[in-house]
Amino acid sequence: MAPRTHLFCGFWVRATITLVATRSVFFVATSFLVLGVLPARAATVEAIRLWRAPDHTRLVFDLSEESAFSSFSLANPSRFVVDLKQTRLASSLDALPLAGTPIRQVRAGIRKGTDLRLVLDLSAEVRTSVFLLLPNDVTGYRVVVDLFDSPVAEPQPEPEPVLSVDALDTRRDIVIAIDAGHGGEDPGASGPGGLREKKVVLQIAQRLERQFADAPGFKPVLTRTGDYYVGRKKRRDQARAIKADLFVSIHADAFTKPSANGASVYALSLKGATSATAQYLADTESVSDLIGGVATTDGESILVDVLADLSMTATLDTSLKVGALVLEQLGGVARLHKRQVEQAGFTVLKSADVPSILVETGFISNPTEAQRLATPEYQDKLARAIRRGVQSWFARQPPPGTLLAWQREQGGRGVTIAPGDTLSEIAEHYGVSVSAIKASNGLSRDVIYVGQTLLIPEA
Ligand SMILES: [Zn+2]
Numbered sequence: 001m002a003p004r005t006h007l008f009c010g011f012w013v014r015a016t017i018t019l020v021a022t023r024s025v026f027f028v029a030t031s032f033l034v035l036g037v038l039p040a041r042a043a044t045v046e047a048i049r050l051w052r053a054p055d056h057t058r059l060v061f062d063l064s065e066e067s068a069f070s071s072f073s074l075a076n077p078s079r080f081v082v083d084l085k086q087t088r089l090a091s092s093l094d095a096l097p098l099a100g101t102p103i104r105q106v107r108a109g110i111r112k113g114t115d116l117r118l119v120l121d122l123s124a125e126v127r128t129s130v131f132l133l134l135p136n137d138v139t140g141y142r143v144v145v146d147l148f149d150s151p152v153a154e155p156q157p158e159p160e161p162v163l164s165v166d167a168l169d170t171r172r173d174i175v176i177a178i179d180a181g182h183g184g185e186d187p188g189a190s191g192p193g194g195l196r197e198k199k200v201v202l203q204i205a206q207r208l209e210r211q212f213a214d215a216p217g218f219k220p221v222l223t224r225t226g227d228y229y230v231g232r233k234k235r236r237d238q239a240r241a242i243k244a245d246l247f248v249s250i251h252a253d254a255f256t257k258p259s260a261n262g263a264s265v266y267a268l269s270l271k272g273a274t275s276a277t278a279q280y281l282a283d284t285e286s287v288s289d290l291i292g293g294v295a296t297t298d299g300e301s302i303l304v305d306v307l308a309d310l311s312m313t314a315t316l317d318t319s320l321k322v323g324a325l326v327l328e329q330l331g332g333v334a335r336l337h338k339r340q341v342e343q344a345g346f347t348v349l350k351s352a353d354v355p356s357i358l359v360e361t362g363f364i365s366n367p368t369e370a371q372r373l374a375t376p377e378y379q380d381k382l383a384r385a386i387r388r389g390v391q392s393w394f395a396r397q398p399p400p401g402t403l404l405a406w407q408r409e410q411g412g413r414g415v416t417i418a419p420g421d422t423l424s425e426i427a428e429h430y431g432v433s434v435s436a437i438k439a440s441n442g443l444s445r446d447v448i449y450v451g452q453t454l455l456i457p458e459a
Pocket residue numbers: 181182188189197251252253285
């Protein structure tokens with residue numbers, strides 16, 4: 001790969017930088033607002049963090065000051081070099097978790113007496129993107145290096161045997177995009193004892209995913225599967241790409257008062273927020289991309305939002321109805337913060353065509369609730385409640401062409417048994433008797449199995 005360099009000044013001018021990375025070229029558009037000659041102050045790299053995502057590796061350099069940087073690639077052996085002007089290293093390179101990344105090692109050296117050179121020795125071909133993030137409430141200046149894996153040619157799946165025209169496309173799965181908030185650079189809210197929202201919500205999301213995976217007729221897909229950040233727009237794009245029937249974002253945020261507690265469900269608001277708490281949480285979430293490290297070029301265009309608003313109303317109506325059913329189920333396992341689905345301008349919910357809800361599983365800032373949120377038992381209960389709420393919506397309104405729609409056409413509502421379900425709870429939920437369900441399904445005993453689909457007779 002040909003060496004490439006992008007240089008700009010950082011000390012005596014104030015620079016606004018737009019970096020657009022393509023496969024092999026960087027375009028650097030720089031506009032300068034000259035503030036006058038400032039004495040060059042040496043910057044320090046105070047910490048280096050590494051996050052591995054399924055398709056890329058992210059290195060983050062925490063800087064004490066703004067610093068000018070440049071980068072280029074070298075071949076034979078393959079290396080990626082980042083030079084930071086007037087910068088020194090005050091962080092160890094030894095503890096970086098390089099396993100599973102294309103980086104064999106990271107070396108540092110001093111260049112021209114005062115500059116820092118970091119060399120990444122690479123074991124695989126990567127596409128790179130380097131950008132500067134401005135300070136926010138949580139972090140200072142950061143230089144972010146993203147190394148995108150070269151796409152591996154995926155083996156073509158074997159065509160499925162054709163059974164019948166019906167089986168081809170009339171019984172598809174209902175696709176649920178499950179979105180664990182925050183991740184990587186963005187820890188989300190913090191609870192007592194260093195409990196992090198990003199970790200708790202990933203655990204709940206993974207439990208929810210397993211439950212839906214066990215429920216025939218549903219296909220869950222996680223928007224993030226580990227500890228790395230995914231931009232909020234990208235989360236929505238992922239849901240759209242997999243043609244999700246529903247997007248469920250899982251959070252456990254903090255509030256200004258530690259006494260605040262309880263679960264709540266949110267949908268998008270096209271106008272204002274329905275409460276001060278809703279507004280506060282939407283505002284908190286709005287800094288997620290800044291902390292998580294989304295390059296300015298990945299951000300939202302205002303035009304997209306305006307267009308989305310126009311076709312949003314029907315989708316929002318569905319979101320509110322699904323949200324109400326999820327809230328009802330959550331009420332059985334948690335105290336509810338509010339009895340109605342609340343609304344605020346959450347960016348992550350702004351899909352025009354995918355109904356989207358955000359579940360605040362509780363306030364991690366409340367010591368008692370935080371303790372509960374960290375336990376597997378409570379996480380399972382929350383996941384079960386969310387799953388049941390979602391299932392009861394799709395049992396009533398199965399999208400055409402799905403297994404659930406087909407079951408409904410057979411003369412009743414189909415309910416697929418998931419772990420933890422009992423016959424008496426199902427009967428109570430649908431307002432029918434246990435004996436009526438047993439009669440409809442030819443059951444002689446009260447035993448049901450995970451994955452079994454039961455026909456629920458009309459009440
Ligand atoms: Zn959150």
